[in-house]
Amino acid sequence: MNWFIKRTGQAIFTLWAVATLSFGLIRLMPGGAADIMASRLQQQAQGSNIPREQLREMVASQLNVDPDAPIHEAYYQYMSALVQGDFGNSIRYGGQEVNAIIADTLPWTLFLMSLSTLGMFAIALSLGAIMAYKEGSTFDLANTGVGILLSSIPYYVAAVVFIAFLGYRTPLFPVRGRYPSGVDPGFTVEFIGGAFHHAMLPALSFIVTGYGLLALTMRGNSIQVLGEDYVRVARLRGLPDRRIALRYVGRNAVLPLYTSLLISIGFMFGGSIILEILFQYRGIGFEMNEGIIYRDMPLMMGTFLVITFGVVIALWIGDATYGKLDPRIKSGDDSEAY
């Protein structure tokens, strides 16, 4: 339990540190983010001069940073707004709340990531296990070669190739958007099917370039576990092959891959930025890029913070649940040996 509190404290500290750093960034940006925004608001007002006091308030409400307030006060305002989940208003989308934009786009990124992660691990784990059982066969050798080859291709290159061949040459999959235009979001076959159809190419880009190394790791782990005494004893005890494959070999070979799963979540959050741009997929990475291009500080910060939060929370969940998966990793000090 102590360990759990410590680990949670760590996660919260990371979140706080990231939020504070981003506050520092806003204040220290060359030219000053607040100044840029003030001048842009001034331009938007077109001629009619906005009183300085009103301008300051507008900037403060959008940026969560009052440019004229002393630093500790500004920091307090910024953090309390964050804690309340208020990221300010977007400039790119004409003053729309950044919250609303994130609420609209985050589920799509999560959907795409879950699809990629699930697909990648399902393929890698089963393929790796089969390769281990058939160690040294042609199947094993061929898949090792293919796996290494595909893993050496960057996912964005794969994405471009997929767009060219599966999107345009033979248009099997749509290459842009999140769901078919003209379909209303809802629990309809058209919408859900369309969403999967649209997510297919971006997910494939991750899966095809990512499964290889995982499958090879799984293969190596499985071969090692297959040589363990407990597997031999299990066979002699007459356990069904299925149980040995799943409960003995599979379970023990998967353990080290759990960490890879968590790392890949972080990787995909980061990778989603490029991938969502390539596929014009309005997820959170896409919006972050918009924020950068349009110098939309609140949007940029909001998406940046949400991505960081996502990675921190994923790792926290992973650490907290690892003990459930591997009884040897009891959470820190409550492991007792007798």
Next chain:
Amino acid sequence: MSMHESTTDRDLYQTADPIVEIRDAEVVFEMDRGVSRVLESADLDIERNEILGIVGESGSGKSMLASAMLDAVVEPGILSGQITYHPDERESVDVLELDDRELKKLRWEDISMVFQGAMSSFNPTMNVGGHFTETLDAHNYDVEAGMNRARELLSDLYLEPERVLEAYPHELSGGMKQRALIALSVVLEPDVLVMDEPTAALDLLMQRSILSLLEKLKEKYDLTLVFITHDLPLVAELADRMAVMYAFQLVEIGPTEEILEHAAHPYTRALLNATPNLDAPLSEMRPIDGSAPDPVDVPAGCSYHPRCPLADDTCVATDPDYHGVSESHGVACHHWAHAAEEIPFNVDAAEATTGGNQR
């Protein structure tokens, strides 16, 4: 490699009421540099309800002999010969002729085994109780009755049943794991328990206590025990009969007392002389010169001749048959009659080994 076409006296390795009969058992591994014969024409009877000790140095084929009894030689080893299991009330079973399903039943239900690596015989991600239930389940035993038996077994072995069943393997000490493994291997009430170096990884005190527990267990559950070890004094205390292995062959079989006092094979005698002993000064300990042969290239004739002080041309030319030292004591040596004179014991071996054990 010549075979024992006929032994001088078949009775030597036969017993009155055998539970397992091993005839001409052979295990070969095809290797790049030749055929590796790791068990050679082994003939052995295991008497019902006896404790048989099989002694030999590392890599002498002991484990292969043990695995052969369950037809469990690891791939790609090939086992040939004949192994017959005589159950109490059912018909005799030819172990090597069984199909997969029957073999599955034989293993653990009739003949069970405790492995060398007790430390790693449990699945680390499953609690100990899970191993018991899944075994009972796989053999279609009544799980509840079986678990009650498991609890009794565990407490017979001086373990706290509930605590051990709930524990994960890493939470138990080596000795506890070893005892839990013994309980697991007799939970289906087998007739024969083959133990391959069950105490190798344990300290001396734990070895002793496990031995006495085994004797108790044997009495209570009517077990026939086959105890395989490199530790000669250890079996000397426990076993009714002993079989000595050298270079993948059984070289001497006999009652424990006889072997200890009148060992007739030069190797057995040398082995006894090499046994560390608190009563004997270090200077009197005699290591055996040379090293054990390569399984791919076993010397022609008697495989011990390169290291044997008694060896002559006969030993180089022909593989010795079994010779009867006494009614139940057989030895595969041409010069068994002279072994005692040529290789005297440095101390009275029988006294030394048993004396050493009482400590």
